Amino acid sequence: MLSFETFLIAPVIKIVIAVFVLLTAVAYTVWLERKVVGHIQNRWGPTRVGPFGLLQPLADGIKFIFKEDLTPPHVYKPLYIAAPIIAVMCALTSISVIPIGNAIRIFGYEIPLQITDLNIGLLIILGITSVGVYGVALAGWSSNSKYSLLGGLRASAQMVSYEISLGLSLVGVLILSGSFSLQEIVAAQSGSWFHVIPKWNIFQGQIVAFFIYLTAAYAETNRIPFDLPEAETELVAGYHTEYSAMKFAMFFMAEYANMITVACLATLLFLGGWHGPIFGPPILQAVLPVAWFFLKVVGFLFIYIWVRGTLPRFRYDQLMAFGWKFLLPLAIANLVITALVVALKS
């Protein structure tokens, strides 16, 4: 039960491991993106630094540390420094409620592979995403330059608009699972029909919700086709124009960490979490769920990067019209239909 070890020591160890793994995952997501976009554009991507360019993120990190950290004189200092801190903090905190596998037994303790299982876990992630908008808005405002201000305003308006569709697309999943706790949502997707088709939420009728979630997630993380606020050809660099070296690296890290969080959430809510064929000796049985989770997250990230390399970007008014006039009614319709089906079934 709730002993000193399970309450304090295990979570602290899990936090250290999670932060380390997340930062490494961010670095290698950048590598994956550069390789995949390179191959889509018929070139190699990084190949020189280490085999297959695998040490490229390390080289980038060292470069960022040694770059000159220039603070322009016309910025509003307190918020200029606080904005990337807020962005990174919110991006790294969401990982604390995401479970990556079944509970494992170490030294006789039953340790869940999740830093904390809150029974409102999904709402916590939505809340942290909502607070993450401040990093962008304050960066744009405190930089005191017209490109940054326009980019910051556009980015925060876009993020706030697509948050609604994001939240509504998740309500269908909540109706099917009956709980906000991420462990219970994944547990409701266990088993399969005819031993072939798994009972993932995407097959239980939430396919429209999955696509709404996908589209809203692209807009939330400011990725193509919704990345007008930070497009180089439009706004120099949008809200992080005036940032250099480590502060820019923090925004960069925050964007990729948000991508990974969104991918993990999609895996948990729509693709069945860590459920997959389990076979072999007990040590393999403990590792396989984590491996399935990892594979699904990487697949989702690959779709993210694939879309980035393929589609052109929306104009800002097209973007806002799409979010409010198409995605939001579709999400509400999905919610109504799901609720009707569940109510008629029971």
Added chain:
Amino acid sequence: MNLHLALFLIFGAICVAGAINLLVQRHPINSALSLITVMASLAVEYLLLGAEFVAAVQVIIYAGAIMVLFVFVIMLLNAGEEERSGGSRIALLIGVPGMILGSTIVAWVLLEHSATGSVSIGALPGDPKKIGWLLFHDFLLPFEVTSVLILIAIMGAVVLASKPELSSRGEKER
């Protein structure tokens, strides 16, 4: 001094510090940020009382949407620092001591007659299922009325914030 009292006092102190900072700061963006910290620490106070769903909704809606709206408008209108004027000096001289006196009296009366008992940590767990049940059964009419209210507010905000209509000559230009 148990954990509940210690946590209540810490986050209560943050709330009060944020509220006083809102009054003291001259630039509205600093006031907005202190209000956000007040709302976040209030969410923790709600968690201490067991209202987990209300705490999450406070962060998502109040700190994550309403205050973003405020910050947005401050950025858009490029609000500058406040200046002192005659009226505001008089208000400061009379208002601050008056308010402090009034609230001290009320607080003293409340603490004196504190025979109303105490609440334990996590006193009333606000389970989302139970709240949803109550909301759609006992409180259905207020729920529907508030949804109409939001619709009216949306329409009002869109009409009020849109650019002024061009004259009929401008209509032909479009």
Added chain:
Amino acid sequence: MVPLSYYLVLSGILFACGILGFLIKRNIITIFMSIELMLNGVNLSFVAFAAHWQHLSGQIFVFFVMVVAAAEAAVGLAIIIAVYRTRATLNVDQVNLLKL
């Protein structure tokens, strides 16, 4: 175990700061934020009493207060933008003529 009156005193302090902000501040956006502060103080009162009397209606009423606050913030900020467009000032002392 925290006495209920502590929660009420905290709620009262927040409400008093909100009233003070409403009276002494001259920037209209800051006045609006003081109104939100007052509403937050009242929300804390609701939740504290709900926990004391073990009745969930207090927590439900917080939702209605939040909805009203959101609607009021949206419409009020739209009015502020409209006022700024015509008067070019955010200082309430200078918005004192019916006709420009």
